[in-house]
Amino acid sequence: MIICKTKSEIQGALAKRRQAGETIAAVPTMGALHEGHLSLIDVANEISDQVVATIFVNPLQFGANEDFGTYPRTVESDLELLKARGCNFAFTPDRNDLFPADFSTKISVAGVGEDHCALSRPQFFDGVATIVTKLLMILSPDVAVFGEKDYQQLAVIKRLVRDLDIATEIVGAPTVRESDGLAMSSRNQYLSVEERNVAPALYKALTAAAEKLHSADHNWSEIRDASIEQLLGAGFSSVDYLHFVDAFSLAHIEKVDRPGRLLAAAWIGKTRLIDNVPVEAA
Numbered sequence: 001m002i003i004c005k006t007k008s009e010i011q012g013a014l015a016k017r018r019q020a021g022e023t024i025a026a027v028p029t030m031g032a033l034h035e036g037h038l039s040l041i042d043v044a045n046e047i048s049d050q051v052v053a054t055i056f057v058n059p060l061q062f063g064a065n066e067d068f069g070t071y072p073r074t075v076e077s078d079l080e081l082l083k084a085r086g087c088n089f090a091f092t093p094d095r096n097d098l099f100p101a102d103f104s105t106k107i108s109v110a111g112v113g114e115d116h117c118a119l120s121r122p123q124f125f126d127g128v129a130t131i132v133t134k135l136l137m138i139l140s141p142d143v144a145v146f147g148e149k150d151y152q153q154l155a156v157i158k159r160l161v162r163d164l165d166i167a168t169e170i171v172g173a174p175t176v177r178e179s180d181g182l183a184m185s186s187r188n189q190y191l192s193v194e195e196r197n198v199a200p201a202l203y204k205a206l207t208a209a210a211e212k213l214h215s216a217d218h219n220w221s222e223i224r225d226a227s228i229e230q231l232l233g234a235g236f237s238s239v240d241y242l243h244f245v246d247a248f249s250l251a252h253i254e255k256v257d258r259p260g261r262l263l264a265a266a267w268i269g270k271t272r273l274i275d276n277v278p279v280e281a282a
């Protein structure tokens with residue numbers, strides 16, 4: 001695996017592969033890699049000749065009171081994992097190479113980038129949209145793979161690529177879960193043993209709510225209220241939101257008359273977990 005720290009190094013290395021007629025898939029990450037990320041490398045390997053993973057903890061997507069300072073940084077072991085998984089290139093830029101002191105541009109996606117996670121993290125999607133646009137401009141990959149675990153993020157990225165005519169296909173890959181259903185996330189390592197035991201209740205509540213939505217006389221607001229009670233009863237400290245949305249526009253819906261998605265974010269102590277499940281059209 002070739003490791004490049006600068007934009008010019010990675011662009012030079014990828015240009016050679018492109019000249020050789022090979023296709024390139026990008027897997028942007030913030031490091032602290034787990035099996036969920038590595039499954040994205042597998043998907044990228046299946047659909048392209050060369051895979052480039054990026055590791056960069058993006059300051060733009062963290063709020064002032066969020067965990068930018070403490071976000072796990074494990075670059076050396078991340079690089080080992082990527083290499084073992086058959087990743088061909090790793091791009092590990094420095095902050096200054098991507099963001100000069102007078103950097104002043106923001107990519108902001110209205111609609112799908114509003115509501116849901118944006119309610120409590122107002123800077124998050126602008127930060128993600130800006131860094132992902134930059135990474136796609138730098139790498140010019142044929143495809144880029146992102147996890148469905150961050151469902152709203154995936155929708156935001158699909159939208160910006162379409163709106164800005166960026167010639168990269170965005171591929172969503174299924175969420176990888178622990179054996180008890182908890183969605184894999186770099187933030188799971190913040191959980192204490194007791195909190196870790198509570199955490200799978202989020203996926204359980206979502207799958208139960210999705211099932212209830214398919215009962216003939218379902219009422220979404222009753223299902224939502226019961227699911228929130230279920231989460232608080234299981235030990236979650238608070239529920240940021242539990243929304244039933246159109247799977248593509250992320251607009252709120254109440255009936256299973258089209259492909260839908262249940263999206264949720266909830267706190268256990270100081271850790272905020274997100275998850276989502278599909279709701280098939282009846």
Ligand code: PAF
Pocket residue numbers: 028029030056058061128131132150153
């Ligand atoms: O999902 C992530 O890890 C990040 O939000 C991303 C897409 C790498 C942008 O920093």
